[in-house]
Amino acid sequence: MKQFFSVADVANLPDIVDEALRLKNNPFVYGQLGTHKTLGLVFLNPSLRTRLSTQKAAANLGMNVMVMNMDKDGWALETRDGIAMNGTTVEHIREAAAVMGQYCDVLGIRSFPKLQDREADYSEDLFQKFIAYSGVPVVSLESATRHPLQSLTDLITIRENWHQSRKPKVVMAWAPHVKALPQAVPNSFAEWMCRAQGEGMAEFTIAHPPGYTLSEQFTHGATITHVLDDALADADFVYVKNWSSYEDYGKIHPVSGQWMLNHSRLALTNQAKIMHCLPVRRDVELASEVLDSPHSIVIQQAGNRVWAAQAVLKRMLEQLSVDK
Numbered sequence: 001m002k003q004f005f006s007v008a009d010v011a012n013l014p015d016i017v018d019e020a021l022r023l024k025n026n027p028f029v030y031g032q033l034g035t036h037k038t039l040g041l042v043f044l045n046p047s048l049r050t051r052l053s054t055q056k057a058a059a060n061l062g063m064n065v066m067v068m069n070m071d072k073d074g075w076a077l078e079t080r081d082g083i084a085m086n087g088t089t090v091e092h093i094r095e096a097a098a099v100m101g102q103y104c105d106v107l108g109i110r111s112f113p114k115l116q117d118r119e120a121d122y123s124e125d126l127f128q129k130f131i132a133y134s135g136v137p138v139v140s141l142e143s144a145t146r147h148p149l150q151s152l153t154d155l156i157t158i159r160e161n162w163h164q165s166r167k168p169k170v171v172m173a174w175a176p177h178v179k180a181l182p183q184a185v186p187n188s189f190a191e192w193m194c195r196a197q198g199e200g201m202a203e204f205t206i207a208h209p210p211g212y213t214l215s216e217q218f219t220h221g222a223t224i225t226h227v228l229d230d231a232l233a234d235a236d237f238v239y240v241k242n243w244s245s246y247e248d249y250g251k252i253h254p255v256s257g258q259w260m261l262n263h264s265r266l267a268l269t270n271q272a273k274i275m276h277c278l279p280v281r282r283d284v285e286l287a288s289e290v291l292d293s294p295h296s297i298v299i300q301q302a303g304n305r306v307w308a309a310q311a312v313l314k315r316m317l318e319q320l321s322v323d324k
């Protein structure tokens with residue numbers, strides 16, 4: 001594996017899920033694989049889970065890790081070509097990424113969308129330039145349009161919590177929020193679940209209010225409804241997430257009806273397990289009574305971030321030794 005940006009970078013979905021679960025049972029079995037290899041984690045936005053779980057995964061593989069909070073500690077980064085840098089930006093991504101590639105064998109980068117210009121965000125310009133100029137394998141720590149380490153984690157967590165022979169019904173339910181959030185997490189979850197559905201691993205439904213349709217490139221094959229209660233009927237897993245509008249890009253539209261999942265809504269489901277990538281705003285996105293109930297698997301889900309990251313880094317390290 002030379003990059004981890006989308007589900008398309010995974011050749012065999014069941015294989016990587018199985019491998020992550022084997023690593024969970026036996027975390028240190030590849031403890032020498034990363035000896036004398038350095039992982040650089042570059043953050044242009046805040047993070048708790050991604051930062052700590054990826055560091056821990058790398059440590060389990062014997063790697064050294066360096067973390068750079070580029071937004072706070074780095075020089076202001078320029079990504080545009082063909083302009084004189086006579087303003088506030090100090091260092092061009094051409095040099096910055098290339099220099100980090102000199103110090104690191106694998107790089108991870110987190111870069112959220114600005115939510116102002118859809119075409120610019122969805123071009124993934126910064127991420128693609130980072131890959132192009134760093135010259136080393138790059139793993140997404142959440143880009144403008146996707147969060148693949150989260151989505152792999154989500155698949156692992158569903159697998160761990162499903163013991164029946166029929167396919168689980170997985171519902172991604174839009175939830176309210178006070179500010180405009182990226183579509184990266186829901187795009188990515190949809191992209192991974194549509195692939196899983198295509199491979200007979202699940203049935204996937206998305207429920208959102210009118211005006212919150214995601215780009216079809218991520219949701220192709222999913223059942224989509226504007227009626228939350230219809231979606232919740234017989235659901236085995238409910239993945240709660242807010243996102244801002246893709247159509248009226250980055251905007252929040254007023255919604256009618258009650259979209260926050262609470263106990264009475266939960267009663268419509270098949271005793272569903274409740275998932276959220278976190279951080280979650282209690283009693284805005286999701287009722288505390290649900291978060292604090294045995295239905296919630298959000299902490300287990302966050303814990304599984306380690307094994308997703310470890311499975312991905314392991315594959316990148318194996319590729320490095322092939323390319324050597």
Ligand SMILES: NCCC[C@H](NC(=O)CCC(=O)O)C(=O)O
Binds near residue numbers: 179278
């Ligand atoms: N990495 C996980 C989610 C990150 C981001 N959430 C946030 O920015 C929450 C901010 C707040 O609640 O103010 C998102 O939804 O894409």
Ligand SMILES: NC(=O)OP(=O)(O)O
Binds near residue numbers: 046050142278
């Ligand atoms: N779920 C997730 O990516 O969390 P952080 O933003 O804290 O890394």
